[in-house]
Amino acid sequence: MFHHRERRARTPAHETALDCLEAGITAALPKEVVSSTVDLDGKTFAVGDAAYDLDEYDRLLVLGGGKASGGFAAALADRLGSRLDGGAVVTTNVDTAAAGPIDVREGDHPTPTERNVQATAEILERAGSATGETLVLAIVTGGASALWCAPATDLTLSDLQRTTDALLASGASIDEINAVRKHCSAIKGGQLARAAAPATVVTLAISDVVGDDPSVIGSGPTVPDASTFGDALAVLDRYDIRDSVPESVVDRLERGADGELAETPDENDPAVAENEGDWHCLANGRTAIDAARDVARERGYEPLVLSSRLGGEASEVGRVHAGVAAEIAAGGDPVERPAIVLSGGEVTVTVDGDGTGGPNQELALATALELADTGTDAILASVDTDGIDGPTDAAGAIVDRESIPPDESETARRALAENDVYDALDDRSALLRTGYTGTNVNDLRVLVVPAAD
Template sequence: MFHNRATHATTPARETALECLEAGIRATVPERVVPDTVSLEDERLSIDGSAYDLSGVDRVIVIGGGKASTGVARALESILEPALADGRIDALEGAVVSRSTGETSPVQTSHVQVLEGDHPIPSQRNREATASVLEYAADAASADLVLATITGGASALLTAPAADISVEALRETTDALLESGASIDEINAVRKHCSTIKGGHLARTAAPARVVTLAISDVVGDDPSVIGSGPTVADPSTFSDALAVCRRYGLAETLPDSIRRRLESGANGDLEETPDPDDPAVAAADWHCLAGTRTAIDAAEAVARERGYRTLVLSSRFRGEAADVGSVHAAIVEEMLVRGDPVEPPAVVLSGGEVTVTVRDASRAAADGDAGGGEGVHPAGVGGPNQELALASALEFAQSGVDSAVLASIDTDGIDGPTEACGAIVDGGTLPDSEAVDAGRNALDAHAVTSFLEELDSILETGPTGTNVNDLRVVVVDPS
C-alpha cells in the first residue's frame, strides 16, 4: 500500500508502524465495511443491525457523496443486485459524487452513476454533479427506499449553492475558512446555511421516500450533523451560529457580498432555518455510521498486539494545531522511556482525530485542509497537517535525545494537504544534527514541510485509498 515501503521500513519498529497504518486503512475501505454491516436475506435488508422490509419497495435509490461514496455504491450494488434480478425490487439507480482520482480510472458501477468532483474547494462540476443527486432525490416516491451514502469529503463534493450564491463565492469562503484554523463543525455551520442540500435539505428533498443514511465518518466524535455537513439529519446550528463563526475568525467583513447578505438575513430571522429535529423529513430518516476513526485505530492496535507490543490508545479525538499535537506525542514518548508511563515499552501508542494548521502569515501558505485539517490549497508553502505533526515530533525527539521511537502520522484518505503525500514517518535519527534541526524549524514555521521531509525520505504516500476516516497515528517505542 505504501509507495517505496522498503525505503521507510528500515527497522522492525518502522515496519511495525507501517503495518499498523495499513491495517487501519484496510479496515475502513467500503469494500470491507459494507459487507460487514449490510446484508440481504429474502425481503429484508439489514443495515448495522436494523432491518428494512423491501416487500413494499419499488425502487432503491442510492445517492450521496464523499471520497468513499463510490466504494459504498459499488458494494451496495453487489448486495442488492440479486433482489433486482428476481424482482424483489423494480429498480436500482441513483448518483453519487466522488473525488476525481486523476489518472486513476473511477470505480465502475452498473446501476448507480459515479460523478467526479473536486475537493476540498467546491467547483462548477461539483455543482452540476450535485444537481443530478438532487434530481434523483426529488423524484423519489413514498414506495422508494433512498440509501444516502455520506462519507468524508461530501461537504465540498455536494455543492448546491442557495439563492444567488455563486460557486466562486463558495470557493472564496471555503478557502478563507480553511486557512483560518476553524474546526470542522464551525466550517460546516457556514456551509450548511449557504446550501440547498446540506443541513437536512437532502432528506427534505427526498421526502416522502424512506431515507436511510450509511455514513463513513471523518469527523471527531462521529456527529451525524457534521459528517458531510449533515445532508440527511437535523441541523443544530443556526444562521446566527454561522455568522458568529465568520466573526470569530475575522472573516465577516471580507466575505463575498452574497454570503454575507444571506447569513445576516438569516440571523435577522428573514430566512427559514435549516431543518430541525421536529422537521418530519429528518425525523423519519435513519442514520448509521459504518466506520470511523476508531475502526482504524482498533485494527492498527490488533496488529501491534499480534507482534507482542503493549498498546495504548491515547484518543480518537485529537484536535488542535498539528505542531502542538506532535509535541504532545513526543512528550509522552519521553515519559514512557524515563518512567514507563503511561505504558511501559516496548509499546505502541495510537491516536486519531483531526489536527489543523492555522495560517498566521498571509504571505506564506499552509497545509490546511478539509475542515481545517486535510487538503487546503495555498500558493507558497506546501505541506499537510500530518506532515507538520510528524516534523514537530522529530524536532522534539532531536532536542530530548530520543533515539528509540518511531512516529508515523497519516490522513487515511491518502491525501495530506495540497500534496501527493498522506503523511510522514520520523524517528530519533530523522534530524541528526543542529543544522538539520534549524532547517526543520524554519520549514515548520513557514508551513513548507513537504519538500524538507522529502529530502529526508520521510514522506509517506499511498495515493487515494478509497476511504476517509480522518487522521491515524502510530508511535512505536522500543528501546531494545
C-alpha cells in the same frame, strides 16, 4: 499501499508502524465495512440492528457523496444486486465499472468546482423524483461537504469557493466550517432529506468527524440541523474572516440571522424528523485504530490507545506525542516498552505562512524535532486515512529522532513556523504517499517505542 515502502521501513520498528497504518486504512475501506455491517437476506435489507422490508418499496436508490462514496456505491451494488434500481454519487476518484446501476461522478476537493455543482444537481434531481414508495440509501463519507456543492439561490460557485478557502485557512474546526457551509447550500443541513421527502431515507455513514455527530458528517444532509444563520456569522467573526469571504455570503447570513430567510430543517421538520432513527455509522476512526492495535499485539508490542478524538493545533499535538514517547522510554509510563501508542482524530493548522504541507506533516515534523531534542528512540507515523494530507500528494509522514540532522534543525523549525514542511520532510524521504486510498476516517497515528537496546 505505501509508495517506495522499503525506503521508509528501514528498521523492524519502522516496518511495524507502516503495517499498523496499512491495517487501519484497510479496515475502513468500504468493501470491508459493507461486508461486515450490511446484509441482504431475501427481501430484507439489514444494517446494524435495523431491518427494512424491500417489498414495501417500489424503488431502491443510492444517493451519496464523499471521498469513499465510489467504493461504497460499488460495495452496495454488489451486495444489493438486482434489488437496486440506480442512483448517483460524487467522489474524488472514479471507478464506474464496479458500481452497477449507480452513476459515479467525479468532483474536486477541498475547493468545489463546476463539476461538483453538476453532480450535486443530478443527485438533487434524483432525490426530487422519489415518492413515498421509494427507499433512498444516502451514503455519506468524509469529503461530502465539499463534493456536494449546491449554491443557495442567491450565491454562486465562486462565492462558495472563496468562502471554503477562507474557512480552511482560518483554523476553524470542521463543525464550525460546516455551520457556514450549511447556510450557503441547497443540499446540506437536512436539505437532501427534504428534497427526497416523502421517501424513506436511510443514511449509511463512514465518519471522518470526531465524535461521529450526524449533523457534522458531510454537513448532515439527511438529519436535523441545530445550527443557525447566527451561528454561521459567529464563525466568521470568531476567526476574523468577514472581510475574506464574499459580501454576498455575509449578506445572506445577515439576512438569515434577521429572519428574512428560512432556516435549515430542524428537529420539528417532518422531512428529517421521520428519518432520524434511520441513520447508521458503519465505520469511523476507531475502526482504523482497533485494526492497528491488533497488528501491534501480533508483533509483540504493548498497545495503548491514547485517544481516537484528538484535535487541536497539529504541531502542539506532535509535541505531546513526543512527550509521551519520552515518558515511556524513561520510566515505562503509561505503558512498558516495547510499546505502540495509537491515536486518531483531526488536527488542524492555523496558516500563517504561504508554504506547502498538511496537518499530519506538521505534526510529524514537530514530533521529529522534539524527539531529536530529547534523544528519544521512537518512531511516529501520522497520516490522513484518505491518502491526501492538506493540498499535497502525501498522506503524511514517518519520522524518528534522526529524521532532521542537527545542522538542519533551525531550517526545519523555520519551515514549521512558515507552514512549509513538505520539502523539509521530502528531502529526508519521510513523506508517506498512497494516492487516494478509497476511505476517509480522519487521521491515524502510530507511535512506536521499541525495546531498549
